[in-house]
Amino acid sequence: MNAQTCLQILRDIKDVSFASVDEKGMPHNRIIDVMLVEDHKLYFCTARGKDFYNQITKNPHIAITGLNRDFQMVRLHGTVKQLKEQKVWINRIFAANPVMNDVYPGDSRYILEPFVVDNGQIEFFDLSKHPIQRQSFRLDQEVLQEHGFFITDSCIGCGTCQRNCPQQCIQAGTPFVIEQDHCLHCGLCYENCPVQAIVRRGE
Amino acid sequence: MNAQTCLQILRDIKDVSFASVDEKGMPHNRIIDVMLVEDHKLYFCTARGKDFYNQITKNPHIAITGLNRDFQMVRLHGTVKQLKEQKVWINRIFAANPVMNDVYPGDSRYILEPFVVDNGQIEFFDLSKHPIQRQSFRLDQEVLQEHGFFITDSCIGCGTCQRNCPQQCIQAGTPFVIEQDHCLHCGLCYENCPVQAIVRRGE
Structure with missing residues (x-):
């Protein structure tokens, strides 16, 4: 594509x-x-x-x-x-x-x-x-605008985001990582992270 | 409908x-x-x-x-x-x-x-x-907003609009009349009226 x-x-x-x-x-x-x-x-x-x-x-x-x-x-x-x-x-x-x-x-x-x-x-x-x-x-030479949710280094590895994700597109790690190619941008991980380690980028 | x-x-x-x-x-x-x-x-x-x-x-x-x-x-x-x-x-x-x-x-x-x-x-x-x-x-009780082109009493009955209309939806008369239900809003009649008898309403 x-x-x-x-x-x-x-x-x-x-x-x-x-x-x-x-x-x-x-x-x-x-x-x-x-x-x-x-x-x-x-x-x-x-x-x-x-x-x-x-x-x-x-x-x-x-x-x-x-x-x-x-x-x-x-x-x-x-x-x-x-x-x-x-x-x-x-x-x-x-x-x-x-x-x-x-x-x-x-x-x-x-x-x-x-x-x-x-x-x-x-x-x-x-x-x-x-x-x-x-x-x-x-379509041009401009920089691609990044949108969506990203897990920062504040992640404590509790796995709440991974359990909540409706598309099951969060991988365990330090920090956990959202597979951007599969993310719906629904925001469930962002809302439920107990330490606000997930940020929203873009608009 | x-x-x-x-x-x-x-x-x-x-x-x-x-x-x-x-x-x-x-x-x-x-x-x-x-x-x-x-x-x-x-x-x-x-x-x-x-x-x-x-x-x-x-x-x-x-x-x-x-x-x-x-x-x-x-x-x-x-x-x-x-x-x-x-x-x-x-x-x-x-x-x-x-x-x-x-x-x-x-x-x-x-x-x-x-x-x-x-x-x-x-x-x-x-x-x-x-x-x-x-x-x-x-969908509500508001007044329908009228859009499109309308022939005013300034019409001289020359028939230029009728000949130009790609959808053939202008009827002869005094004045000529655009069949609003069939109009594309393309503007050809409006641009070519020799006496600017056609007005645009709406936006």
């Missing part, structure tokens, strides 16, 4: 959800087609009359998510860029997705504007596995 | 996407299970250790969306309320969704907190129809 494979999962699902934030700071969410995926870049389009267009041209931060039939979930949080060569990109998108002609026949396609996401962090989850598997990737 | 039917579509899809906004104003999006739908209310849960829990307990505005295999899309924008009788609701949720025991066995289920959405606006789209069909509903 890598960043490109995750983008390809979103392309294969095709109808994925795109969240944006409006000028009042409110979240919006709708299904948008992933039109092309190439070289660590994801392309989509939307019409200039839509609230979605209005939102992302004012605030480019978006959060994309999709789940496929194998229960693999991909989340991508990044920013969108509007592409300047509008007709070139819309024509490429329609060539790759001919069903678009049913919705926007003839020249009406040029009410659509093309966008690319070439940055941000991806979270991959395989919910079909037990314990679940998770991995994080970057 | 009505509000309850739309909630039932989300329950039938089950794995739908929930967008929230964090303290920095950034959008987040992930797949969450719709656990129960009853009497114009939608129930879900999440673990106290998750960023999602952190976000919605600080900012209850969320946007939910899902698309079923018949290409019916539902969007729900509202606010969440945390339910006080935590164990009662989590037990009800697990009874209705026994597969949850695989992820949170035994008492680990009580790291989850129950939430309800009983307010907000729903947008329904049937993308399998041509022209597409859309309808709006409220």
Whole structure:
């Protein structure tokens, strides 16, 4: 699994959800087609009359998510860029997705504007596995943001966290260690540690 | 179609996407299970250790969306309320969704907190129809927010909008009229009206 494979999962699902934030700071969410995926870049389009267009041209931060039939979930949080060569990109998108002609026949396609996401962090989850598997990737050269729970050297080795973990993904040791690739981030270990040896990182 | 039917579509899809906004104003999006739908209310849960829990307990505005295999899309924008009788609701949720025991066995289920959405606006789209069909509903007693494009009395009856409409959903008249139930909100009519007789309402 890598960043490109995750983008390809979103392309294969095709109808994925795109969240944006409006000028009042409110979240919006709708299904948008992933039109092309190439070289660590994801392309989509939307019409200039839509609230979605209005939102992302004012605030480019978006959060994309999709789940496929194998229960693999991909989340991508990044920013969108509007592409300047509008007709070139819309024509490429329609060539790759001919069903678009049913919705926007003839020249009406040029009410659509093309966008690319070439940055941000991806979270991959395989919910079909037990314990679940998770991995994080970057679409760009930025440092991966660490999220979740970590056991510090204050650990007294009592094993409370290991007994509580619903995914059984904590290994005994000095200190005990959470297997990050399998953690749900549920927080049960964190809440029940008798010496507060577990810290939360990230948001 | 009505509000309850739309909630039932989300329950039938089950794995739908929930967008929230964090303290920095950034959008987040992930797949969450719709656990129960009853009497114009939608129930879900999440673990106290998750960023999602952190976000919605600080900012209850969320946007939910899902698309079923018949290409019916539902969007729900509202606010969440945390339910006080935590164990009662989590037990009800697990009874209705026994597969949850695989992820949170035994008492680990009580790291989850129950939430309800009983307010907000729903947008329904049937993308399998041509022209597409859309309808709006409220989950509460608030006034439906009108969105989209409307032709005013400034219309000169030239028919430019009707010729441009990709969904052919503009009827001739004095003034011409956009069939709101079939409109994509693409904005082509609005951009091309020679006398700016078309207005945009909503956001």
